[in-house]
Amino acid sequence: MNYLKDKEIHNICEKYGIKNYTVNTDGSIGVDGDVDLSNKRLTKIPLKFNNVSGYFLCYYNELTTLLGSPKSVGGNFYCSSNKLTTLEGGPKSVGGNFRCSFNKLTTLEGCPRPLVGDFDCYDNPIHDKLGDIDYKSYIKQLNRDKILNELLNR
Numbered sequence: 001m002n003y004l005k006d007k008e009i010h011n012i013c014e015k016y017g018i019k020n021y022t023v024n025t026d027g028s029i030g031v032d033g034d035v036d037l038s039n040k041r042l043t044k045i046p047l048k049f050n051n052v053s054g055y056f057l058c059y060y061n062e063l064t065t066l067l068g069s070p071k072s073v074g075g076n077f078y079c080s081s082n083k084l085t086t087l088e089g090g091p092k093s094v095g096g097n098f099r100c101s102f103n104k105l106t107t108l109e110g111c112p113r114p115l116v117g118d119f120d121c122y123d124n125p126i127h128d129k130l131g132d133i134d135y136k137s138y139i140k141q142l143n144r145d146k147i148l149n150e151l152l153n154r
Contacts, residue, residue: 005027006023009023009027009029009047010023012046012047013029013047016035016036016037016040016046017036018031018035018047019031019033020032020033024050026048027048028047028048028049028050029047029048029049029050030049030050030051030052031049031051031052031053031054031070032053033052033053033054034052034054034055034056034057034075035049035052035054035055035056035057035070036055036057037056037057037058037061038057038058038059038060038061038078039059039060039061040061041061041062042058042061042062042063043061043062043063043064044063044064044065044067044068045058045063045066045067045068045069046068047068048068049068049069049070049071050070050071051070051071051072051073051074052070052072052073052074052075053074053075054073054074054075055073055074055075055076055077055078055096056069056070056073056075056076056077056078056091057076057077057078058078058079058082059078059079059080059081059082059099060080060081060082061081061082062082062083063079063082063083063084064082064083064084064085065084065086065088065089066079066084066087066088066089066090066110067089068089069089069090069091070091071091071092071093072091072092072093072094072095073091073093073094073095073096074095074096075094075095075096076094076096076097076098076099076117077090077091077094077096077097077098077099077112078097078098078099079099079100079103080099080100080101080102080103080120081101081102081103082102082103083103083104084100084103084104084105085103085104085105085106085107086105086106086107086109086110087100087105087107087108087109087110087111088109088110089110090110090111090112091112092112092113093112093113093114094112094115094116094117095116095117096116096117097117097118097119097120098111098112098115098117098118098119098120099118099120100120100121100124101120101121101122101123101124101127102122102123102124103121103123103124104124104125105121105124105125105126105127106124106125106126107126108121108126108135108138108139108142109142109146111139111142113139113140113143114136114140115135115136115139115140119135119136119139121135
């Protein structure tokens with residue numbers, strides 16, 4: 001691994017108070033615990049995360065993408081109050097609640113599956129369009145449709 005890259009990762013982790021982390025060979029980090037990047041005026045997630053065993057908070061920023069988000073989060077994932085139009089790049093699995101309210105979401109593509117905890121997407125164009133439906137069932141159907149389309153387009 002590149003020494004400067006490792007040093008840069010360590011500096012970013014120190015800056016944001018990220019502890020109990022491991023740097024993987026691909027430059028991503030795994031965290032045994034929680035990550036709180038909320039209210040930091042971030043326009044992008046500053047690291048490439050792999051797995052986070054606790055919660056992952058990145059709300060009250062200016063994120064336009066979730067690229068760099070953990071692949072899996074053991075606890076809650078909160079990305080509310082950003083400028084997101086899609087959930088692409090976000091975690092594939094979340095062991096707790098998923099909150100993405102107060103964004104500019106026009107689709108729920110990229111939402112984790114399965115959803116274990118509560119799902120909140122209030123104050124988004126997609127919520128205005130769909131209203132108060134069973135979002136867990138809706139997202140499950142979206143994922144089924146995506147898999148079916150991939151199979152049909154082979």
